[in-house]
Amino acid sequence: MNLQNNLLKGGIHYLTSDYYTRNSNRSMHKGMDFVGQTKQDDIIALEDGTVNYIGYDSRSGNWLSIKTNGIEHRYFHLENNSIKVKKNDLVKKGEVIAKMGKTGNATGYNLHFAIYKDGHYVDPLPYLMNNDPFNLNNKDAFTTFIKDLQKALGAKVDGIPGPETLNKTITVSQTINRKHPAVKAIQEYLQALGYDLGPYGIDSTFGPQMSKIIKEYQKNVVGLKGNYIDGVITAKKYTWQKLLNLA
Ligand SMILES: [Zn+2]
Secondary structure (H helix, E strand, O other): OOOOOOOEOOOOEEEEEOOOOEOOOOOEOOOEEEEEOOOOOEEEOOOOEEEEEEEEEOOOEEEEEEEEOOEEEEEEEEOOOOOOOOOOOEEOOOOEEEEEEOOOOOOOOEEEEEEEEOOEEEOOHHHHHOOOOOOOOOHHHHHHHHHHHHHHHOOOOOOOOOHHHHHOOOOEOOOOOOEOHHHHHHHHHHHHOOOOOOOOOOOOEOOHHHHHHHHHHHHHHHOOOHHHOOOOEOOOOHHHHHHOOOO
């Protein structure tokens, strides 16, 4: 299951409390809590929508709601003065809306994310799972990525990844194919997914920031452990398979 990168920008975060687990005060937990890699990760919009509420209360802290197809996506415990949108603003999926905070009744820095539908809270998990940023709603970015990559690797350019594309993959890292058109395609895709490429941006070069991002990707998305988290995209191997959505 991949819930990465569709609520918090840039990767690592953990689910600390699931929907309908019991809170310490014995009330039911009507959302999901996520913790970021830093204390104040950027929060991004799960879907396109309209900001329909921004407010504060002692329990929720600073919070805001984005309405999408009649369903409210609610983000709680936002850091003070970090909200980047205004009421009635249209926001795009992946747009930074605020920073994670611990305002209100929060035990630490976390994002409490909730889905409010037909007058009550529902389990957010299906909404997060249906929002896999690596293939579904980011279909355009994915297809563009595959075509660019196929071009760069000399594979048949049809936008559909398969065994032929995988076979043509090459190893890219800080030392192997460091500067290559395939690196550019990967960078553009990772940026579309919300990864921070650092000060050099899309430069076709596999530098330290790319290595760092790939390590995060290997750990959080590919699910690799220990020495396998090497920051290298090895020809035909797991990281490529995941990037191509073949694993
Ligand atoms: Zn919570």
